Amino acid sequence: MRTTVLAERARCTGCGACVSVCRRGAIRMQADAEGFLYPAVDAARCVECGACEARCPAGREHPERDVRAFGAQNTDEAVRRASSSGGAFTALARQTLARGGVVFGAAFGGGFRVEHVGALDEKGIVPMRGSKYVQSDASEAIAQAAELLERGERVLFSGTPCQIDGLLARVGTDWGDRLLTVDFVCHGVPSPGVFASYLRAMEEEQGSAVTAYAFRDKRRGWKDFSAVATFADGTERAGTQADEPFLRGFLANLYLRPSCAVCTALRGARHAADLTLADLWGAGDICPERDDDAGLSLVLVNTPAGRQALDACAGELAVFPVDASRLTRANPSLIAPAKPHPRRARFFRAYRRNGFSSTLVERLLAPPGRLERLVRRIASLPGALLRRLRKAARG
Ligand SMILES: Cc1cc2nc3c(=O)[nH]c(=O)nc-3n(C[C@H](O)[C@H](O)[C@H](O)COP(=O)(O)OP(=O)(O)OC[C@H]3O[C@@H](n4cnc5c(N)ncnc54)[C@H](O)[C@@H]3O)c2cc1C
Incomplete structure (x- = not known):
């Protein structure tokens, strides 16, 4: 059964x-x-x-492709500032809308639950804009996209590399230019339950409901971005990667999905999507003349269909080639999955009892003491050496 x-x-x-x-x-x-x-x-x-x-797409192998790397900046300044990197997603989405297609992407739903939704017009893509550092539920959207394709419609589906892999496992690839898939370089996805609990904890502390949340607010700049919560009482709480607890736990891999740790098949030149978007981290070295700290996208073109879609955005995107060999230093997720934090299990033990707490995150992210360092070093020794040491200790 x-x-x-x-x-x-x-x-x-x-x-x-x-x-x-x-x-x-x-x-x-x-x-x-x-x-x-x-x-x-x-x-x-x-x-x-x-x-x-x-x-089920788990474990599917993906061929290595001839990938071309470009930098891209949306020429609509308002769009670029509202987007996480350079606003490449909006340009691609607008092209699909202009051709009568439907765009699928992740948006906040009720209670700030992140889910994939479909958009038929410009208004519909606004809530998709900006990264949400929480796993989105794409199951219904995949079913809707499959139905639309079968009915002869045009679809752009944007999501994590594994969501695109899931979509393609479901619908196949024989849709000509009617299906455009866009993923991104993915650090990993945090738990939706942890995010919901974090919002509740903030609301309790503040005594006011959260009415808006942005993970990538650029008021301080693109590189030093902030997560900003807006409350019903009119106040805001903002923090950067250095001091905002949810972001810190995300970037330290404290509560990523277990499958993210073994996600090697959809990186480098092996993405299943036509196009892969990312932040052009390292822009200060790679293309300093373009870097105004308002946001730059990296666009990896994986297929001829992806190339065609990017070319069609010429009116809205300023696109320039970049040297792919210089990208990974500033953006390791391009090639390697995130390694779970050694205290991940401790986080979830405490989370199951009491939910999210900033103090817990700060405590777990503090550098390990001498005893813990020693235990970790011993645990990382090869099996044979451990057995010899144990034998020696027994005399
Ligand atoms: C969880 C996560 C991890 C990421 N890790 C990295 C990384 O390590 N390195 C890097 O360079 N870039 C990473 N990115 C991608 C980056 O943050 C931008 O999304 C990308 O550069 C596109 O930016 P944009 O300006 O073109 O468009 P934006 O308008 O900012 O992008 C929005 C697009 O992202 C999609 N999206 C947003 N949140 C989610 C979500 N939770 N699940 C699925 N799709 C979502 C939307 O559907 C929309 O298509 C990550 C994004 C997410 C969501």
Whole structure:
């Protein structure tokens, strides 16, 4: 009797392709104790057809492609300032809208839950703008995109590399120029449950509800961006990567999804999407003449369809080639997955008892004491050496 899709849970990226492929409606996404969504199968509805597992993208190999790297800046200054990097996403989305297509991307829903939605017009893409450092639920959007494609519509789907992989596992690639896929260089996705708990903790402390949240506010600049919470009482709380607790925990890999730690197949030249977006970190060295600290996108062109889509944005995007060999130093996520923080398990033990707390994050991110350093060093010794040391200690 099937209760989940993948036996090996740690490989499940939560893309939701399985939900969208189940004709019996037997699968729904359910939060686990860490607050991440996993597929749960209703045994009473499941007929064991195996379609979910057959379409699951986990473990799929991806060919290495001939990737070209470009820098890009949206020429609409308001759009660039409202976007996380250089506003490349908006230019691509506008091209799709202009051709009558539907754009899918991540937006805040009720209670600041991050979910994928579809947009038919310019107003619809505004909430997609800006990175949300929380895993988005794309399961319904994948089903909707599949339906639209089957009906002959044009679709741009933007998401994490694993969401695009899930979409393509569900719909295939034979859509000509009607399907454009856009992913990004991904550090990893934090737990939606942890983010919800963090918002509740802030609201309690402030005694006021959060009415808006931005992870990438550029008032201090693109490089030194801030996360800004706005409250119903009119006040704001802002913090940078150096002092804002949720951002600090995210960037230190304290609460990323387990599958992010083993995400090697969708990096470098192996992205499944037509185009891969990123921050052009290192711009000060790579293209100082373009760097005004208001935001620069890196655009990796992975396929001919991606090249065509980028060329079509010429009116709105200033595009220039960059030297790909100089990119990884400032942006390690381009090639390597994030290594979970050694105190991740301790975070989640405490989180399960009391929810998110800034003090907890600060305590766990403090440098380890001498005893902990020693324990970690011993734990990292090769097995044979450990056995010899233990034998010696026993005399
Ligand atoms: C979780 C996460 C981790 C990232 N890690 C890196 C990194 O390590 N290095 C790097 O260079 N860039 C990273 N990025 C990408 C970067 O922050 C920008 O999204 C990218 O440069 C595009 O910026 P833009 O200015 O073109 O468009 P924007 O308008 O800022 O981008 C918005 C696009 O991102 C999508 N999006 C936003 N949040 C999510 C989400 N939670 N899940 C799925 N899609 C989402 C929207 O659908 C929209 O398509 C990350 C983004 C996210 C969401």
